Amino acid sequence: MNVRDARLVCVALFVAAAVTGLLPFWDDPADESVLLGQTRVAAAEEPQGPDGSIDETAETGEGTDSEVLRVGTAGDSSMMFMNAAIADAIPQNWVSVPEALAIWTSGTGGLDRNGCGAFGDDLDFFYNPELGPLPMRNNHAPEPELTCDWTKWLPDAFAEMDLDVLVVSFGPSSMWGYDVGAGPVDLGDPTLVERLRSAHQAIALEATAAGVKELIWVAYPPVINTDIQQRSPHPQYATNPDQADRYFALLSSLDGGVVDVRDILDEQYYVDGTHFGELGAAIAAERIADAVDEIQRASGESE
Amino acid sequence: MAIVNPVIQGAVDVDAMKATSGLSHVQALDGLRGIAVALVVVYHFEESWLPGGYLGVSMFFTLSGFLITRLLLAEVAATGSVDLRRFYDRRFRRLLPAACVTIIGSAAWVYFADRLSLISSGDIFAATFWYFNVHEILRDVTYGGADASVLAHYWSLSIEEQFYLVFPALVLLSAKLSGVQGVRLLVAGALVIAVPAALVIDRYLHTGARVGEIAAGCALAVGLHRRPIARHDGPRVAVAAVAITAVVVFLARVVELPLGGELPSIAILVTSAATLALVLIGLAAPAAAPLANPVLRILGRYSYSIYLWHWPVFTLIDSAAAQILLTVVLSLGSYHLIENPIRRSRAVASG
Numbered sequence: 001m002n003v004r005d006a007r008l009v010c011v012a013l014f015v016a017a018a019v020t021g022l023l024p025f026w027d028d029p030a031d032e033s034v035l036l037g038q039t040r041v042a043a044a045e046e047p048q049g050p051d052g053s054i055d056e057t058a059e060t061g062e063g064t065d066s067e068v069l070r071v072g073t074a075g076d077s078s079m080m081f082m083n084a085a086i087a088d089a090i091p092q093n094w095v096s097v098p099e100a101l102a103i104w105t106s107g108t109g110g111l112d113r114n115g116c117g118a119f120g121d122d123l124d125f126f127y128n129p130e131l132g133p134l135p136m137r138n139n140h141a142p143e144p145e146l147t148c149d150w151t152k153w154l155p156d157a158f159a160e161m162d163l164d165v166l167v168v169s170f171g172p173s174s175m176w177g178y179d180v181g182a183g184p185v186d187l188g189d190p191t192l193v194e195r196l197r198s199a200h201q202a203i204a205l206e207a208t209a210a211g212v213k214e215l216i217w218v219a220y221p222p223v224i225n226t227d228i229q230q231r232s233p234h235p236q237y238a239t240n241p242d243q244a245d246r247y248f249a250l251l252s253s254l255d256g257g258v259v260d261v262r263d264i265l266d267e268q269y270y271v272d273g274t275h276f277g278e279l280g281a282a283i284a285a286e287r288i289a290d291a292v293d294e295i296q297r298a299s300g301e302s303e
Numbered sequence: 304m305a306i307v308n309p310v311i312q313g314a315v316d317v318d319a320m321k322a323t324s325g326l327s328h329v330q331a332l333d334g335l336r337g338i339a340v341a342l343v344v345v346y347h348f349e350e351s352w353l354p355g356g357y358l359g360v361s362m363f364f365t366l367s368g369f370l371i372t373r374l375l376l377a378e379v380a381a382t383g384s385v386d387l388r389r390f391y392d393r394r395f396r397r398l399l400p401a402a403c404v405t406i407i408g409s410a411a412w413v414y415f416a417d418r419l420s421l422i423s424s425g426d427i428f429a430a431t432f433w434y435f436n437v438h439e440i441l442r443d444v445t446y447g448g449a450d451a452s453v454l455a456h457y458w459s460l461s462i463e464e465q466f467y468l469v470f471p472a473l474v475l476l477s478a479k480l481s482g483v484q485g486v487r488l489l490v491a492g493a494l495v496i497a498v499p500a501a502l503v504i505d506r507y508l509h510t511g512a513r514v515g516e517i518a519a520g521c522a523l524a525v526g527l528h529r530r531p532i533a534r535h536d537g538p539r540v541a542v543a544a545v546a547i548t549a550v551v552v553f554l555a556r557v558v559e560l561p562l563g564g565e566l567p568s569i570a571i572l573v574t575s576a577a578t579l580a581l582v583l584i585g586l587a588a589p590a591a592a593p594l595a596n597p598v599l600r601i602l603g604r605y606s607y608s609i610y611l612w613h614w615p616v617f618t619l620i621d622s623a624a625a626q627i628l629l630t631v632v633l634s635l636g637s638y639h640l641i642e643n644p645i646r647r648s649r650a651v652a653s654g
Contacts, residue, residue: 006396006648013403014431020410021427264562283562286443 069296070095072161073110074154074203075169076117078220081275082169083108085285090292095161104153111157115139116148117173118199126177126184126237133179154203158210165295166212167259167288168203171220172274175243186237187246200254214295215256216288219248221265225273257295259287331585332366334594335578337602338548339363342555344613347456348626355558355567358551358574360459361516365578367463368520372490375474376528380483385475394467401611401642402460406430408633409453409615416619421453430457433464436508444508456614462510466517483528490525493518505566512566519575523582535587544584544594551577608637 001009071093073079073086087094087109096109104113117125117136124133137148158166177184180191187193204215223238237243244262251258261284267273269280276284339362346356378385406427413422429438435457477485497515504512551574558570585594593599602609612633613626620626 001644001648003392003396003648006645007392009645010395010399013400013407017403017406017427017431020407021424021431023410023424266559266562269562279563 068092069164069292069299070162071165071167071292072097072163073112073167073169074207075110075112075167075218076171076173077106077112077114078171078173078218078275079110079112079167079169080106080108080114081271081277082218082281082284082288083110083112085276085278085281086110086167086288089282089285089289093165093292093296095163097157098160101153101157101160104150104157111154113148113150115173116150118150118170118196118203119173119178120149120151120199121147122199123195124179125173126179133184136173150203151206155206155210158207158212163207163210163212165214165216165292166207167216167218168200169218169220170200171218171244171247172223172238174247175220175222175238175240177237184237186240187243187250193246193250197250197253200251204255213299215254216291216295217251217254217256217258218284218288219251219258219260219262220244221262223274224265224267224270257291259284259291261287329585329589330600331589331594332370332582333603334596334599335362335366335581335585335603336606337599338551338581338594339366340602340606340609341599342551344609344630346555347614347617348623353552353555355555355560355570357560358555358558358570361571361574362551362578363459364463364513364516365520365575366582367466368517368522369524369579369582370520371467371470372474372486372521372524373527375471376483376486376524379474379478379486380529383482384478385471387471387475390471391467396648397642397646398460398464398467398607400645401608401637402457403431404637404641405611405615406454406457412615412619413453418453418619421451421618423452426452426454429461430454433461433468435461436510437461439508440506451618453615453618456610458508460610462513463517465510466514470521487525487528490518490521494522501566501571502568505568507560507564507566516571516575519579520582523579527586532583532586536590537588540584540588541593544581544588547577547580547584548593605634605638608634608642612637 071086071090072095073083083106087096094109097105097111104111106112106114115136116139119136121135121137124135125139126133137146139148174196175187177186178192179185180189180195185192187196200217207215222241222244225239241262248258248260248262264276264280264283269276269283271277339359342353342356342359342362344356345353346359350356375385375390410422410427413419425438425442426435429435435454436459439455439458473489474486477489479485481488493514497511497518501512501515506512554570554574558567561567581594589595609630613630616630616633617626620629
């Protein structure tokens with residue numbers, strides 16, 4: 001090849017590459033994906049209601065116009081430590097829990113309850129060898145009553161808050177060993193996996209029944225608290241990355257998107273090795289904000 | 304203004320000049336490229352194996368700064384000027400075709416694989432027009448972050464090409480003002496500004512934060528200009544090369560990229576310094592092991608093609624074996640069918 005031909009090839013390829021960028025099919029909303037954390041989750045082909053039926057509201061565009069989405073959060077103490085950062089990241093979307101509803105809340109603006117997981121009061125969990133199996137309700141939640149039964153509070157709160165998007169984080173309290181009848185088992189146990197899936201689906205059902213259109217599940221990292229690692233009788237549980245991976249897989253099988261924050265592992269991102277500090281929460285909140293932004297755009301394009 | 308030999312000006316044969324000024328091909332520097340691309344590819348293949356494999360990009364930056372400055376300085380010394388048209392022509396023929404084919408090929412692949420979320424028109428424009436790092440910064444995307452485009456690796460090529468675009472023009476200006484001395488002052492000034500700038504800007508993808516690594520290479524080229532390097536083929540050189548490479552690999556094994564997209568400045572500084580030391584070793588022992596060993600040299604020779612294709616392949620294919628096989632096939636194809644024929648094109652004989 002001579003230089004003149006080489007130059008022509010260069011110019012031709014350069015123009016071709018630029019023209020590729022002009023092709024309109026890249027922005028086809030029918031192929032829009034929702035990007036959530038480190039996972040790209042394809043948007044459902046048809047908007048579905050919680051029972052699998054077509055959601056006519058979404059299909060006709062009612063309520064999914066370009067209005068700003070109302071976003072709230074729910075979960076255990078992990079959510080508690082992310083709320084402030086999420087509120088900062090999406091101030092226009094953020095819906096704080098009304099004071100009148102401050103029952104299932106730590107006071108950081110979300111529907112979170114310290115020490116309470118998606119199982120509610122159903123299962124005992126294992127945290128400390130000296131204590132043996134513990135009822136979840138005995139963990140940290142004495143007020144307003146000694147219970148983790150979220151069904152008493154969340155459905156009413158969902159209805160009152162009129163949310164479009166609900167961000168849910170039950171990570172730490174989902175990855176412990178639980179007693180399903182014959183001693184502690186972890187998320188590798190099919191019975192526990194199915195029960196945890198059902199518990200999450202029940203929350204999703206309540207949320208969508210109250211008008212929530214999209215759920216964002218937070219795939220939490222394993223606990224890195226060395227104190228817990230030393231005390232835990234079953235270090236394969238909450239401190240084990242495999243547990244976090246299994247939880248991620250479980251969340252990915254649910255309706256909704258998953259924001260993956262499993263890679264936020266360094267001590268500098270934590271206050272105590274279990275809950276995010278300012279830095280960790282800011283990174284997680286940024287990913288949640290990206291996910292909300294994608295949902296906002298997708299809802300605008302579906303008009 | 305510098306006095307230029309009117310006989311030479313405008314008629315210099317850069318290839319002949321390279322042959323007579325010690326700028327001929329150095330096998331050990333191919334090996335250095337091989338180390339750099341291996342670090343990056345392993346990092347992208349399985350991050351947990353080399354969490355700091357991204358440092359390979361620093362090696363590329365520093366090496367590019369060195370090679371380009373060395374070439375430009377030789378031209379300035381011989382002609383008192385820089386033939387910008389010739390420089391850009393050669394750079395474009397070297398870099399542009401394979402980069403454009405990768406863009407077009409990746410876009411087509413994404414389209415037919417129905418993975419449209421992995422690319423956007425903005426990505427394609429940014430990769431084609433060399434501002435991908437700016438594009439990512441404006442979208443508030445951090446390297447290694449969530450929304451990795453199939454063209455995400457063009458961020459580093461963009462920084463290199465921004466350098467190729469601006470630096471020769473500055474060298475020409477400096478040379479016109481005060482010859483080689485002007486180029487020396489330019490590089491010294493760039494180094495003085497760039498290193499603190501990296502600490503202040505502290506963003507991994509930011510051009511301003513990465514100029515320091517390139518400037519370090521430029522500084523070595525200035526320091527070595529017209530200074531013959533004694534040959535030192537021998538076991539001590541080999542041991543030094545292995546030890547320095549081990550330091551880089553150790554860093555690549557332990558220094559994770561901060562999740563917030565900050566620049567791991569110390570690790571990058573050490574990598575850049577290690578690269579300079581390896582360049583010196585390579586020049587002192589151009590054909591000596593271990594830098595010039597065949598595996599690294601082959602990797603180095605194909606490094607550009609490998610870098611271009613490995614990321615789209617890794618992003619679009621799940622099977623590890625298929626990832627490796629396809630990266631090899633596409634890199635070979637890109638090098639032999641596009642990169643090399645166009646780079647080695649010759650002027651048509653006149654008359």
